[in-house]
Amino acid sequence: xxxxxxxxLFGQLYNIDEDAYELLNNYEEALRQxxxxxxxxxxxxxxxxxxxxxxxxxxxxxxxxxxxxxxxQDIIKRIGRPEEIDxxxxxxxxxxxxxxxPSGVPAPSAETSGSEAQGSRRTAKRFYRxxxxxxxxxxxxxxxxxxxxxVALWRLGFVGLLLLAGxxxxxxxxxxxxxxxxxxLLFSWGIIVYLVVAIITPEAKTPEERLRMKGREVTPETxxxxxxxxxxxxxxxxxxxxxxxxxxxCIAGFFSALGVLIKVCLIxxxxxxxxxxxxxxxxxxxxxxxxxxxxxxxxxxLLHIYQNAPFIxxxxxxxxxxxxxxxxxxxxxxALTMAKKTQPMGIGxxxxxxxxxxxxxxxxxxxxxxxxxxxxxYWDKQNxxxxxxxxxxxxxxxxxxxxxxxxxxxxxxxxxxxxNDFYIGxxxxxxxxxxxxxxxxxxxxxxxxxNGADVRYLVERTDTVAKGRYTxxxxxxxxxxxxxxxxxxxxxxxxxxxxxxxxxxxxxxxWVDAQAEFLNAQIGNTALPERVRQxxxxxxxxxxxxxxxxxxxxxxxxxxxxxxVKVAPEQSTPDDPFVWFSATDFRLERTTAEKExx
Numbered sequence: 001x002x003x004x005x006x007x008x009l010f011g012q013l014y015n016i017d018e019d020a021y022e023l024l025n026n027y028e029e030a031l032r033q034x035x036x037x038x039x040x041x042x043x044x045x046x047x048x049x050x051x052x053x054x055x056x057x058x059x060x061x062x063x064x065x066x067x068x069x070x071x072x073q074d075i076i077k078r079i080g081r082p083e084e085i086d087x088x089x090x091x092x093x094x095x096x097x098x099x100x101x102p103s104g105v106p107a108p109s110a111e112t113s114g115s116e117a118q119g120s121r122r123t124a125k126r127f128y129r130x131x132x133x134x135x136x137x138x139x140x141x142x143x144x145x146x147x148x149x150x151v152a153l154w155r156l157g158f159v160g161l162l163l164l165a166g167x168x169x170x171x172x173x174x175x176x177x178x179x180x181x182x183x184x185l186l187f188s189w190g191i192i193v194y195l196v197v198a199i200i201t202p203e204a205k206t207p208e209e210r211l212r213m214k215g216r217e218v219t220p221e222t223x224x225x226x227x228x229x230x231x232x233x234x235x236x237x238x239x240x241x242x243x244x245x246x247x248x249x250c251i252a253g254f255f256s257a258l259g260v261l262i263k264v265c266l267i268x269x270x271x272x273x274x275x276x277x278x279x280x281x282x283x284x285x286x287x288x289x290x291x292x293x294x295x296x297x298x299x300x301x302l303l304h305i306y307q308n309a310p311f312i313x314x315x316x317x318x319x320x321x322x323x324x325x326x327x328x329x330x331x332x333x334x335a336l337t338m339a340k341k342t343q344p345m346g347i348g349x350x351x352x353x354x355x356x357x358x359x360x361x362x363x364x365x366x367x368x369x370x371x372x373x374x375x376x377x378y379w380d381k382q383n384x385x386x387x388x389x390x391x392x393x394x395x396x397x398x399x400x401x402x403x404x405x406x407x408x409x410x411x412x413x414x415x416x417x418x419x420n421d422f423y424i425g426x427x428x429x430x431x432x433x434x435x436x437x438x439x440x441x442x443x444x445x446x447x448x449x450x451n452g453a454d455v456r457y458l459v460e461r462t463d464t465v466a467k468g469r470y471t472x473x474x475x476x477x478x479x480x481x482x483x484x485x486x487x488x489x490x491x492x493x494x495x496x497x498x499x500x501x502x503x504x505x506x507x508x509x510x511w512v513d514a515q516a517e518f519l520n521a522q523i524g525n526t527a528l529p530e531r532v533r534q535x536x537x538x539x540x541x542x543x544x545x546x547x548x549x550x551x552x553x554x555x556x557x558x559x560x561x562x563x564x565v566k567v568a569p570e571q572s573t574p575d576d577p578f579v580w581f582s583a584t585d586f587r588l589e590r591t592t593a594e595k596e597x598x
Contacts, residue, residue: 004066009053014060020069024052026207027076051079125215128204137198145213158194200354202347308378312370319363326357379426387425396429398422404433404446408586410564413458419451432459434582439475439510439546440531441538447584450483450567453577460486460564463588470553472563474586476500477508477545482571482578487551487563496551500565500581503545510535511543546582553588561588 003018016024028049055075059067130141133151140158144151204213211217330353336342345353392402395412405412418430434449450457472487478500488495503509514535521528538544553561565583572578 009056010050012053012057012060014056014067015065016067016072017069020067020072022207023069023072023076027072028052030208048079126209126212127201128209128213129198129201130213131203131205132210137194138203139194139198139201142201142204142213145215196354200347200350202350203344205344309370309374312367312374315363316367316371319360319367322360323357323364326353326360329353383426387427390424395432396424396427397432398424400446401431401433409461410448410459411461413460414456414566415450415458416456417452417454418457419455420449437505437539437544437582438584439477439508439538439544440534442534445584447582448565449580449582451580453572453579454569455567455578456569457567458564459566460562461586462560462562464560465555465558465588467555467557469591470555470561470588471591472551472553472586472588474549474583475510475546476549476565476581476583477505477547478502478581479504479545479579481573481576482569483565483567483581483583484571485549485551485563485565485583487553487561489555489559489561491556491559496553498549498551499571500549500583501547502576503547505545506539507543508545509547511538511546514538552591563588 004015005018005021006013006015007021028045052075055078056067059071064071125146127146128142129138130145130151131138133141135141135155140154141151144154202209204210330345333342333345337344387396390396390398390402392405393412395415397405397412404410412432415430415432420431420434421428422431423429432448433446435446436443438445438447448459472485474485476483476485480502481499483500485498485500486495487498514532517532518528518536520526521532538546551563555561563586565581567578567581569578
């Protein structure tokens with residue numbers, strides 16, 4: 001059973017098989033395209049169509065109810081190819097006149113056909129996907145048609161190359177050291193190249209495209225052969241071989257429905273998975289090229305970038321939109337094509353969409369790099385302003401340390417290789433002070449502090465005093481030898497050096513004395529001063545290693561006294577190397593006897 005259509009040729013209706021109509025339509029289209037470039041080409045094509053109508057009328061007069069593909073093939077051979085018609089249109093032969101055939105529509109002889117076939121133009125071979133012999137997308141079948149060779153060998157070779165490239169047997173580790181199942185780089189690129197070629201290469205769907213795919217000359221005869229072969233394949237596929245028609249129809253319908261279902265699921269899966277994956281990919285690219293913009297703080301940073309470079313921000317958003325829109329559009333178009341609601345994309349349209357998508361990805365990278373440059377410029381300026389505001393006597397320190405130094409009139413001189421540090425102005429700087437282990441237990445009181453085996457630290461203060469005797473008192477602690485308190489004056493020959501005893505981070509004389517007073521107060525049931533109570537409870541009742549020190553200072557005349565604390569490698573001892581120190585509560589006061597005398 002074949003499907004028939006009714007056509008109208010010069011006012012006459014003819015019944016014609018569907019495959020015969022397709023062949024006839026392709027033939028007439030080839031004729032019109034050939035004669036389109038010549039003068040009176042449309043008239044020649046109309047004359048040929050008129051001749052076809054006459055031959056159809058002869059068939060109908062002879063009792064043919066429906067014109068078949070064999071009839072059309074015979075008519076094409078009698079009329080000839082466009083080149084043959086063109087060569088003989090101006091010189092009608094006597095044989096044609098004898099036969100009563102109109103001028104300009106000769107029937108070529110066997111000799112003419114043979115010579116013209118050999119000398120006619122060969123159609124250039126083109127690369128198409130072979131949809132009639134495909135396993136996935138028909139890329140390898142198209143390569144076998146273009147370069148030659150058995151398609152099975154092409155498929156085996158491609159699979160073999162993928163396996164040799166590494167295949168899915170390799171593993172990789174992420175930044176946490178967790179192993180994941182993965183693919184080698186060559187294997188992944190092989191799959192990507194196959195998919196890209198499948199996207200941009202059109203499928204050979206028309207008889208003319210299939211002939212060009214095989215490198216055969218596109219003539220009415222070859223078109224007729226191709227259409228006939230396609231009709232035969234379609235008949236076999238539809239189960240019209242005469243045997244088991246119903247069973248084959250059911251099986252074919254089942255697999256056809258299954259194929260449609262799989263395609264619909266793949267398109268739906270692509271729209272639900274690929275688009276979010278692309279968004280994640282774009283975000284990952286943005287993090288890679290501009291991490292400080294895309295990580296926490298993006299709102300204020302993005303606002304600043306928008307104020308300084310609005311076109312870059314809009315460009316980034318536009319590129320992200322295109323990267324997500326193009327796959328979605330192509331997926332919807334593929335679904336509509338599968339549902340026969342629209343025509344498939346041509347190769348030009350596919351290439352344009354692919355290039356636009358690649359350009360959008362490149363635009364994301366470019367906009368991200370530019371945004372990073374704008375952001376870096378902004379933060380460089382911010383860091384410079386922050387550093388300028390954080391300097392105190394040439395040293396960088398946070399505001400709480402600056403307040404401490406101003407209040408106690410300390411001068412920062414040297415601080416290097418200190419393990420205590422802070423971040424400011426885009427850089428890491430050493431700390432001069434710490435808090436949290438003050439000997440009274442107050443966690444907010446700051447004190448001078450340094451930590452590190454190779455630290456070099458020097459802080460000093462200069463007071464102007466009158467002639468007389470003075471006492472420098474202070475509280476300090478240390479772990480390891482190497483930290484000292486010094487006192488010097490232009491009026492003296494030698495400096496006074498007092499090492500800080502290394503009691504460590506627990507206990508210490510201040511805590512021991514506080515514990516003794518606490519016990520005596522309990523035994524005597526007397527009130528205990530709050531400062532003693534706090535010292536006894538410091539460091540969860542374990543003490544923090546603090547001790548009180550005093551240095552006698554004798555000024556022979558009015559002058560300046562400089563005192564402070566320093567740490568240097570030469571101050572350390574091999575048996576007890578320096579680890580850290582803390583010092584606070586420095587006071588230079590006249591002795592009691594000097595006060596009474598004055």
